[in-house]
Amino acid sequence: QGPIYCVIGASTAYGRDIVESQYWACLYAVINVGGTNAEVMPAQREFQVGPCEGSSIGDEVWMSRFILHLIDEEFGVVVSFDPKPMPGNWNGAGAHTNLSTKAMRETNGLKFI
Numbered sequence: 001q002g003p004i005y006c007v008i009g010a011s012t013a014y015g016r017d018i019v020e021s022q023y024w025a026c027l028y029a030v031i032n033v034g035g036t037n038a039e040v041m042p043a044q045r046e047f048q049v050g051p052c053e054g055s056s057i058g059d060e061v062w063m064s065r066f067i068l069h070l071i072d073e074e075f076g077v078v079v080s081f082d083p084k085p086m087p088g089n090w091n092g093a094g095a096h097t098n099l100s101t102k103a104m105r106e107t108n109g110l111k112f113i
Contacts, residue, residue, distance in 0.1 A: 014043040015077075022064070022071045023047065029067060031060050040091040050098075 019036045026033040026047075034048040047068075049060050065081075072079045083093050103112040 012042075013038060015045050018071060018075050018077065019045040019047060021074075022068045025067045025071060026064050029063065031064050031067070033060075033064060039093065041086055041093075044085075044093060046093075046096075048096075 016038075023033055023036050026049075032050055032052055034050060036045060036047045038044070039046050047064065049064050050057060052060050068079055081093075084090070085093070101112065103109055
C-alpha cells in the first residue's frame with residue numbers, strides 16, 4: 001500500500017536505525033529475534049521474536065518490547081503498539097502469530113493443523 005511499503009533508502013526508510021538498534025540489543029540480551037522489516041505506514045516497523053518453545057515466547061516478547069522502549073528513549077521517540085495509530089486508510093498493525101509442532105512439519109502434517 002503506497003510508496004512506503006518495504007522500502008529502502010534514507011528518504012523513505014524511517015526508523016531503521018531504531019529497529020536495528022533494538023534488534024542488536026535483543027541479540028546481545030539472548031532474546032530470539034529473527035528479523036525486522038518495514039511495513040505500510042511511515043515509520044511502521046515489525047520485528048519477529050522466535051522461534052521459542054512453550055511459554056518462553058511470552059518472556060521473549062515482553063523483554064524485546066522493554067528493550068524497544070529503552071532504545072526509543074535514546075532516540076527521543078515514542079513507540080506505539082496501537083493497531084491503528086494513524087488516521088486514514090492504512091493497513092492495520094497486528095500481532096502475527098505462527099505456530100508449528102513436530103507433527104505438523106512431518107509428512108502428511110497438514111492433517112494435524
